[in-house]
Each structure stands twice: as structure tokens, then as C-alpha cells.
Amino acid sequence: MxxxxxxxxxxxxxxxxxxxxxxxxxxxxxxxxxxxxxxxxxxxxxxxxxxxxxxxxxxxxxxxxxxxxxxxxxxxxxxxxxxxxxxxxxxxxxxxxxxxxxxxxxxxxxxxxxxxxxxxxxxxxxxxxMPADYAAAQPRDAEGFGQVKKYCLTCHQVAGMGGEKWRGDLRQLSRPLSDGELKTWIIEPQKMRPATTMPPLDTRLPDVERNRIADAIIRYLRAAPATDITRP
Ligand code: HEC
Known part of the structure; x- marks a missing residue:
């Protein structure tokens, strides 16, 4: 070519x-x-x-x-x-x-x-x-899943789909954090761990939008059934 x-x-x-x-x-x-x-x-x-x-x-x-x-x-x-x-x-x-x-x-x-x-x-x-490949990772919350796919699955996995920059299923990784901690971690990870290489959620977006996306992501991660989580 x-x-x-x-x-x-x-x-x-x-x-x-x-x-x-x-x-x-x-x-x-x-x-x-x-x-x-x-x-x-x-x-x-x-x-x-x-x-x-x-x-x-x-x-x-x-x-x-x-x-x-x-x-x-x-x-x-x-x-x-x-x-x-x-x-x-x-x-x-x-x-x-x-x-x-x-x-x-x-x-x-x-x-x-x-x-x-x-x-x-x-x-x-x-x-x-193909759509079937994502079936296990895509429960009821389509909006939350869309955001997770765009903003998190580049590095993390849910139900075996996604990147491998950081090991473990994202639903499992999120569990020790409270909703408030998880939100801070998504929006300003360096506030919780200054040297982290995890980037903050798209900083070009207005704060209202970033908050809305973070809430949708948290809803998705919390709602996903725990039973199909494969341990790292
Ligand atoms: C560019 C890669 C990248 C993206 C995108 C990314 N992460 Fe991470 N994530 C990391 C890395 C690297 C770590 C390990 C963090 C560290 O210890 O510095 C991590 C760690 C985590 C942890 C574990 C935190 C802990 O307490 O150990 C959670 C939960 C998490 N990420 C959630 C998310 C969510 C939710 C998204 C999407 C909004 C996301 N990540 C997007 C790279 C990424």
C-alpha cells in the first residue's frame, strides 16, 4: 500500500x-x-x-x-x-x-x-x-458502560475486556474505595497519590460534565454483578 x-x-x-x-x-x-x-x-x-x-x-x-x-x-x-x-x-x-x-x-x-x-x-x-465479545461486560447500564469503555478500559479490564496496563478487574479494584474516594480518584488521582501515572478524567471537559461522567462510571462499577468477576 x-x-x-x-x-x-x-x-x-x-x-x-x-x-x-x-x-x-x-x-x-x-x-x-x-x-x-x-x-x-x-x-x-x-x-x-x-x-x-x-x-x-x-x-x-x-x-x-x-x-x-x-x-x-x-x-x-x-x-x-x-x-x-x-x-x-x-x-x-x-x-x-x-x-x-x-x-x-x-x-x-x-x-x-x-x-x-x-x-x-x-x-x-x-x-x-464484535458485540458478543462485550456481552459479559455490558450489563443493564449502557451509558455507564460506554463511559467506562472510553475512559477506563484503555488501561483496565472488566470481565476480561480492555487493556492490561494495570492488572485486575476494575470492579474488584474499585471495591475498597468509598464512592467519594473513587470519584476523587477518577477526577483527580494525583490528589490521592501524587506520583500516580493514572491520568485524570478528560480535563478539557467542564467540571459539571466530568462529575456526571464519574457518577455514571461509579454507578456502572457498583451495579455490575460480583459473581462473574475473575480474580487477578
Ligand atoms: C492511562 C491508563 C489508565 C486509565 C485510562 C485509567 N487508569 Fe486506573 N489505574 C492506572 C494505573 C497505572 C493504576 C495504578 C495506580 C497507581 O498506583 O499509581 C490505576 C489504578 C486504578 C485503581 C486502583 C486504585 C487503588 O487504590 O489502588 C482504580 C480503582 C482505578 N484505577 C480506576 C480507574 C477508573 C474508574 C478509570 C476510568 C475513569 C481509570 N482507572 C482509568 C491506569 C489507568
Whole structure:
């Protein structure tokens, strides 16, 4: 497949009022998915899952890829080192390779509003997840599950689904914390453990919204049945 050059607002290195544009070299995701899976990846409800070397896992609804604004980058257009800083996780010069999922956020307003969500780096594997794969993790509370999937399952697991950055089922991990502690931990983890590498819930959102999301996450984690929790 031919590689292309795509210029993006690099969300890890940009903050409100301070935009950093970077050109990357990469392959169009639509072409890649067609080659890997034919038409299968377009089935409604399918998620494209990106596995990172360190256990981080990012999952995006396959419908988001139909517009053709996503690329799998493997280098920078200016041949500078393929690295980025991630201040929210106190990390500098993080290697992005072998592959880094990027979005043309100069032309895709949805991607622009998402910031760095859905931009996994150090991607070593791609897979499809079908709705049935999520069935065990998705009890009654669909809203809470959606938020957990977006904000927590990149690093943590529920019922075997999700990332492996921190071991253990999230429902189990949350149990020793009171609702108040869990909320503080989600919104301002560094307040409870200053050196933690767990990032605070999306700091670009207004506090009212962050509170609402945290409440939904806590409701979901508390409501999920304890019986199917696999111990770490
Ligand atoms: C970028 C990765 C990442 C994301 C995203 C993330 N966590 Fe964590 N989480 C961690 C790490 C790393 C630890 C270990 C924390 C430490 O000791 O510094 C942790 C620990 C925890 C713990 C155990 C706390 C304790 O007292 O030991 C809970 C509960 C938790 N996370 C809940 C959540 C919830 C809920 C979300 C979603 C809102 C979330 N995490 C999102 C990385 C992450």
C-alpha cells in the first residue's frame, strides 16, 4: 500500500490556545482494514481494537473509520524522531512506533473534539471485536458502560475486556474505595497519590460534565454483578 503524508494537530502536544501541527507518514486505515478483513469490519457494532506494546488497548466503533480520516502512522514527514510528549501522564519523548493511529483532525471536527482519545501509540496488533465479545461486560447500564469503555478500559479490564496496563478487574479494584474516594480518584488521582501515572478524567471537559461522567462510571462499577468477576 502506498504511504501518504498527513498533517494533524498533535493532540498529545497541544493545549487550548497552543496548537502544534505535525506531519506524519502513514497508511490509510480504510485501505488497511479492507485488506485485512474485506467487508467484515463494516458490520454494525463492530469495534476496531488497537493493542499497544505496554498493554494499553484502544477500541473505536468501526463506523468512525468509514469517513476515511484515520491513518496508521509509522514515521514523521520531517524525519525527526517518531516520539511525542504526554504531559498528562508525566512522560516525555515517548516512542510512537511501530504504529500510531492518527486522525485528520484538521478536517474531521469529531476527531478534533476528542483530543487524544482514540490515538493509541506503540500499536503492535489490530483486531476486530464484535458485540458478543462485550456481552459479559455490558450489563443493564449502557451509558455507564460506554463511559467506562472510553475512559477506563484503555488501561483496565472488566470481565476480561480492555487493556492490561494495570492488572485486575476494575470492579474488584474499585471495591475498597468509598464512592467519594473513587470519584476523587477518577477526577483527580494525583490528589490521592501524587506520583500516580493514572491520568485524570478528560480535563478539557467542564467540571459539571466530568462529575456526571464519574457518577455514571461509579454507578456502572457498583451495579455490575460480583459473581462473574475473575480474580487477578
Ligand atoms: C492511562 C491508563 C489508565 C486509565 C485510562 C485509567 N487508569 Fe486506573 N489505574 C492506572 C494505573 C497505572 C493504576 C495504578 C495506580 C497507581 O498506583 O499509581 C490505576 C489504578 C486504578 C485503581 C486502583 C486504585 C487503588 O487504590 O489502588 C482504580 C480503582 C482505578 N484505577 C480506576 C480507574 C477508573 C474508574 C478509570 C476510568 C475513569 C481509570 N482507572 C482509568 C491506569 C489507568
Amino acid at each position: 502506498p504511504a501518504q503524508i498527513v498533517e494533524v494537530v498533535e493532540p498529545h502536544a497541544s493545549s487550548p490556545g497552543h496548537e502544534r501541527r505535525i506531519g506524519y507518514r502513514g497508511f490509510a486505515m480504510v485501505g488497511l482494514l479492507n485488506r485485512l478483513y474485506g467487508e467484515r469490519w463494516k458490520a454494525p457494532g463492530t469495534e476496531i481494537v488497537f493493542f499497544a506494546r505496554d498493554g494499553y488497548r484502544s477500541s473505536t466503533d468501526s463506523a468512525r473509520f468509514l469517513a476515511g480520516t484515520a491513518w496508521l502512522a509509522f514515521g514523521r514527514a520531517d524525519d525527526k524522531p517518531f516520539t511525542v510528549d504526554n504531559p498528562s501522564q508525566h512522560q516525555r519523548d515517548i516512542p510512537l512506533g511501530p504504529y500510531y493511529l492518527i486522525w485528520d483532525n484538521l478536517h474531521d471536527p469529531v476527531a478534533r473534539a476528542e483530543g487524544a482519545y482514540g490515538w493509541p501509540y506503540q500499536v503492535v496488533r489490530i483486531d476486530l471485536a
